[in-house]
Amino acid sequence: MKNREKKYLRKTAPTESAKIVETIYGCKWSLTVYQLLADGINRPGEMVRSIEGLTTKVLNQCLRKNTEFGILERISYNEVPPRVEYKVTDFGTKFMKVLDELEKLQHEIENKI
Template identity: 40%
Template sequence: MKKYNIPVEAALEVIGGKWKVVILCHLIKHELRTSELKRLMPGITQKMLTQQLRELEQDGVLDRVVFNQVPPKVVYKLTDYGWSLKPALDMLCAWGEQHIENCYPDKSEVLADDHELEKV
């Protein structure tokens, strides 16, 4: 059995890395298909997105829902366990906004246009 020095190590094992928190923040807003997540995250490769989704599913944080139709439809959504991360994710987002305001005089230079994200 794995031992952690401090509990945050366990949390980072589940949500650590460049993409998992971003995926979770998008799924807090609504259920999404893989292609929709890929569009919202232009810097991620399809292989990495698939890997991150599988890991989050294995950790019980999200569900992969397959609809029995042609063509097949798959959506990802947070589990109840995944929703328990919402307060922490909200705090990270708020801190990120404050950090951008503190470090970048014109935040439009570093933030994607919200209208682009609303298209999904």
Template identity: 45%
Template structure:
């Protein structure tokens, strides 16, 4: 097998990048992950904690983050029944990366 730089990104990698971008690239996904990392776990709390997010977008993001394996959804029976979300191991890794990006942004403010 010849060595050297690859000439292109393989289709499987491109597919994974697009899937990742669809889930994490949304401006709301990073806010949801950061909020859950701060122990904001219930949908109503998340909606109040993240200014500007609609119920529809929040629910869409929560579903995608669960399917992607970043969040886990737990239903609690009882009166009233409720749902909360927690980070998975992958979600905790992502939250740490997002915090590093946030810190990098704070360390290097935009030019006027």
């Protein structure tokens, strides 16, 4: 019998998904926006009115970043006045499940302390 040695390649952290998680958690409003979308509030003006302290400029930056990551989809209607809505993509649904699991892990950590 030959003595075979197993060779393992060095495992590295997922760079893109880690970057997305870091950016979303770094954004003060992203998690709140997800909560609003889950409650059926999907228009930017209504979002700003629903959250004290949130400005239109900051909300637009938050929505743009989430759209770039593919978490949210921007739907623009050809109407006068213009109407824009946001919805969670299939990828966004998967991503939010990851965030939910991280939140559960955080609760477990807090309960051990």
